[in-house]
Amino acid sequence: MAAISLLATATAGAAVAEQPSFSNNRADEDWSALRDPANRTGAAWEPFKFIPLDAAGKSYLTLGTDLRLRFERYAHNFDSPKPNETYGWSRVMPYADLHLGPNIRVFGQILGAWADRSALTEGPVDETGVELLQGFAEASAPIVTGELSIRGGRQMVAYGSERLIGLRFGPNVPLSFDGARARLEIGGWTADAFAYRPVANELGDFNDRSDRSRKAFGLYATRALPEIGPKSGLDLYWIGYGRDDARFDSGVADERRHTFGTRFFGSLDGWSWNHEAMLQLGSFGREGILAWSVATETRYTFPGVPLRPFAELRANAISGDGEPGGRLGTFNALFPKGKYFGEIGLIGPANLVNLHPVIGVSLGSGWSLSGAAVFYWRQSLEDGVYGNPGNLVRPSAGSRARYVGTQGEVVLGWEATPNVTLETSYALFEPGRFLRETGSGKTVHFVGGEIQLRY
Template sequence: MLRAIQAAAAASISVAAMSPATAEPPSFSNNRADEDWSVLADPANRTGAAWERFKFVPLDAAGESRLTLGTDLRFRFERYSDNFDSAKPDEIYGWSRIMPYADLRLGPTLRVFGQMLGAWADRSALTEGPVDETGVELLQGFAEASAPLGSGELSIRGGRQMVAYGSERLIGLRFGPNVPLSFDGARARLSVGDWTVDAFAYRPVANELGNFDDRSDRSRKTFGLYATRALPEIGPKSGLDLYWIGYERDDARFDSGVADERRHTLGTRFFGALGDWSWNHEAMLQLGTFGGERILAWSVATDTRYTFSAVPLRPFVELKANVISGDRGPGGRLGTFNALFPKGKYFGEIGLIGPANLVNLHPVIGVSLGSGWSLTGAAVFYWRQSLDDGVYGNPGNLIRPSAGSRARYVGTQGEVVLGWEATTNVTLETSYALFEPGRFLSETGSGKTVHFVGGEIQFRY
């Protein structure tokens, strides 16, 4: 299998070398539905790569109706040792997935998109879950219609779809684990000038281990409005988000108990780039009810980077900092922040801690080594925001209750990631991480240092 992938990489290199590029084609996205290959209608924008013939297949003389085909293929292994969750054994396991898709555009107004998922895992039954394996399923299948509306455009999309907003702190693709997250529902999008406004209503897809058995999760739903204003006066990648996201979940579990959750998130995000600086800052307030209690939770997340663009290897330094509220104890009101449907591996490759009841500092450094190679290193420091609340996992599950401990420090994490973009189509990555439990985890359970090793190879066209 590895030889086949190496052969595919070599073929991609040789084909690209035969025809020098006259223009950069669109880049691949984790959500393939976001890609638009219509620029390949102009032969001057083609590189001559063999796979490009599948990205723009005209169905009429004008090329207004067209078909795009592609796939993602990934093999990944991970190894954990001395996991601080005593229910999970030391293990090494493999993930494999394939995600072929077809994008049919019928003129400028109608679109049908379909994407399949095959995801399998070789993992212990004690730890295997819906992010590991789901067999063969429909990952995305939606129809979309669009039409001019005044000076803008209105589009309506309905069906099963992958969804990501902002930096995926609240609604993300869950792309890092083996099974991405998709939703059943509808979205209306209005684009006018520098503004884009979405109105949406979704239920997440509940993943099961068999084939073609994934259905909408009837115990959870989300709905809301999400608006983005581009700020070209600051930079081409700068903007401001304003949003309201509603969320309902039956039998939600927090450190304070189990009850039905009805939550509303109001937030704003300011992001952009100016010269060598880039930033992504977000503030969120949550209100609602948890059984008979009121909800009052909040989070402030910042991410600031400086790149030394004039220095060889273009090194960068980055600081991420988060304050995420926790509960003050049973009764009164629930203060635990709920990140709803966040991106996978939220705080790094090891993926042990999730965004709830935390104060977090996350410095990162990285360099571009040339020829597609990159190297990054990070340290992460975790404290409990509230001493009366526990520690949660990435999907919001309670992994360690407070148990009366008055310790604040949760632990220290470090990681190194080496990546290589071998060709446009082939990427490889390997990582090593460790997690040193702090006083809180040592007082409430296992205090062993967790070690993690991961590696993957991905092919796309």
Template structure:
């Protein structure tokens, strides 16, 4: 393996003098900027003449096989909450500021080095501020990636600090919605062969601290596994199947049933695609392992189905998301609470109060495209506890309400509306408003006031 990597590195240096094949077209901006390849700008026909494009392809040789890419994301966001599940937390409005400049160096078709800085600051109460709000100046990503042929396919190895997303981010995601995205320290090997893409990975999540350049790998948690995706165009355009195994270890994990070391294995499958106005994203997950002296048996089924009326003015769509996520049966025996590991931020909407554990959830959505870059969506979310012997958890898996002996199943009702505007390719704006009406369970176990939320943001990227 080491000999193969050394050979690929040497080939990268030689390949720098040879023009690499141009991509079909320049990429769209991604939440993970490391996923973009601006090599298509090697061909002048693919350039629009926009001033910012000059930073995306800075050739380092006459053929343009080696090049430098520069870019940045800047986001200003305001949020306000009135009332809270926790009576010790005040009503508050606060601002988030986030800047994420990056640079990527590609040396021929085989070697690249990617670095991205993060500046994240929050203006909010010390009673509510947490690791996802502020982390100062940090290294968000810094990795090297080496790629080369492997038989009839291609093998790449990436090592260092990196943002990671698998599938629809139900288990491992970027946490892009909050102010501080999630990154990992570790390595990934990817094999692309035929219609399959397979990743083997081992990571530790980065623990965010409030000072500058003090974020370190969390030595109390690690995640590793295999994740494979097979493109299935014979079924439908953009259709595919994910199959995966993810191992997870955490010290002093806390659930409603107690605190202990957690060792968990997740086995899952996801089927996704689109056809004739329909799109779908369905996933099933099973978790086994140990929690202290207890065994773990947990599971989740998540569905997301949409139909778009493409021939109707404004292109309206209707969508239904439905989830059943296991909870615990009570102390002793085995732990049944599902652990979503590192899910995307704001999992069930902009208000971001409830996380994916011990839930039955229905989430209808409607939306329209208003033209000139404007869009409008509205959603309702209905929450029930899957198990009456387990509590309710937040997005990062923290216990926010223990069961406390309540036999009520209904958790609450949420409604939200989001207005978005893509002013230009580089500038987007969003306004959102949401209301959460606590159900009987929350009213019986603590403060049960109606929570109101408003949010707004502007984002610039190039």
């Protein structure tokens, strides 16, 4: 489970000081521990992570990059104008992180993302050329018994477990935002106030701009709960959202939505959990909005057992729309993580009830193996099925069938070193009665593989 939480920012300072590590959002990394030679391992790439700019090392520069090569193949993809397709992705993301003393920081990251894919299917998550992925300045200052920081510019953003605002790291083009945030860390709390517009990705170099048709703003607070267990905490949040000409099964109109939510997460004695509840209110054209979602993840890792096996159950109930002509009931996941329900990435978090059991083992020497199944039902028979970015994949078309389909996948991963990871996966999706009644009913097959290099 790769949940990313504000808690990491609030509580990871000591851990990072002992053992710096890589993150999907390189702006979250803190390599200042390398100021002390005792924390250095002698790795060839380590000198790039802490380049002192003064005698005391209070000002320093960190350099690094990510390189990923990935291929994917679909057969009988019902959500594509080219159902049978094999394509490749390539992505490079170099960055520089400049610290001018303890309170001023400037971060910049370039994205190069290219795809060898059919023009029929290539979209903004596949290719965007060379772009500014992140470019922000940050100032911080101690206040009372805490710290206040303000960050402005282009930035990648992830809150909680990325069910509403995420990095979109799995696809080839990550998501970034233009805007600002103010963060207060005090008394075990980390609280953000933010206002962002997502970046609209276009083909060509250095032509991505803020999407003026969408915006997000709100408050997000996390309370660390170490008395319950390590890495345990509670999130409370409100996220405002606006989108012009939003399309749902019930029609097209301007959308103004407010999400109120809470998340309880943690680990204790082999157990880990990540449970979240969300309520959405607002307006869709002249109609109101009332939508909701409940998401759970509960895992048990068997202690003292060879291969450290785990078993996990994920369960989601996500509202759909009711009778036409009334208030909109379709949940909007806003800017969720990529490949939300697995590698095959066909179904997104709207108008669904699903069960998602997962099992896995650690094979040693950095190898891991996991398998999962997902069973999908429509929550409302009056609404259709949506994709990961919120696009309408299949309208309801009057079907009274509830079952959407069955998905299975196997993922084999290898962390050769902290800098080199490889992964390969196979997945299939067997359409249920609803999809067979409203379109293609063939079994979808998917194969993916990638290599990622970091320093």
